[in-house]
Amino acid sequence: MTLSNSISNIFGVSPVKPLQNHMAEAIKCVGHLEDFLNAAFEDDWNAASEIFEKIRVDEQSADKLKKQFRMHMPKSLFMPVSRGDLLSIITQQDNIANLTKDICGIILGRQMAIPKQLQADFIGFADCSAETCRKAHGAINELDELLETGFAGSEVKFVQKLIRELAAQEQKVDKKEQKLRKKLFNIEADLSPIDVIFMYNIIEQIGGLADTAELIGNQVELLLAK
Numbered sequence: 001m002t003l004s005n006s007i008s009n010i011f012g013v014s015p016v017k018p019l020q021n022h023m024a025e026a027i028k029c030v031g032h033l034e035d036f037l038n039a040a041f042e043d044d045w046n047a048a049s050e051i052f053e054k055i056r057v058d059e060q061s062a063d064k065l066k067k068q069f070r071m072h073m074p075k076s077l078f079m080p081v082s083r084g085d086l087l088s089i090i091t092q093q094d095n096i097a098n099l100t101k102d103i104c105g106i107i108l109g110r111q112m113a114i115p116k117q118l119q120a121d122f123i124g125f126a127d128c129s130a131e132t133c134r135k136a137h138g139a140i141n142e143l144d145e146l147l148e149t150g151f152a153g154s155e156v157k158f159v160q161k162l163i164r165e166l167a168a169q170e171q172k173v174d175k176k177e178q179k180l181r182k183k184l185f186n187i188e189a190d191l192s193p194i195d196v197i198f199m200y201n202i203i204e205q206i207g208g209l210a211d212t213a214e215l216i217g218n219q220v221e222l223l224l225a226k
Contacts, residue, residue: 014147023141066091125180
């Protein structure tokens with residue numbers, strides 16, 4: 001296979017489709033998070049291990065797509081988006097998959113016991129953060145439409161609306177994170193200090209999923225402004 005054919009097979013007409021495919025794989029990882037947490041809260045570590053394996057496979061698939069994207073992307077694009085912009089977006093998308101695997105890997109590796117009085121808040125917080133990622137996915141899925149319309153007209157307004165919704169969702173995550181941190185602070189004296197440190201770390205990383213999703217939204221918004 002020639003290099004030109006290889007590029008054509010991966011990118012087709014534009015590099016937007018493989019970018020969208022990569023985001024879909026990253027979102028698969030996040031989609032397993034709630035089930036994983038529920039299994040962990042029930043001390044069902046066999047089920048948690050099986051779910052973690054699904055996350056690992058999806059993360060590896062995303063990583064493979066990212067490497068193909070970077071390796072075969074043309075040096076110059078005859079498009080209203082730059083190569084650097086697209087590479088930056090795929091890096092953030094990959095961070096979603098990596099963070100999800102790291103979160104679940106730490107919980108599984110330590111067989112972390114989350115206090116029952118925090119579990120409902122943990123699930124609500126994680127689901128809220130995952131929803132922020134799904135909203136970022138929605139914005140990425142509109143990139144091909146933006147290209148077709150030349151980044152103009154009603155499609156731009158629609159994507160701007162998606163980005164505003166994404167930012168509002170990230171603010172909800174911040175509020176849930178503050179509430180969860182406060183609840184943990186109120187009981188941390190009764191817990192193992194090491195466990196408390198890891199719980200705060202997990203909370204930070206779950207919040208990091210939403211922060212990363214918001215970065216993706218910001219990068220899409222920058223594309224609209226160029």
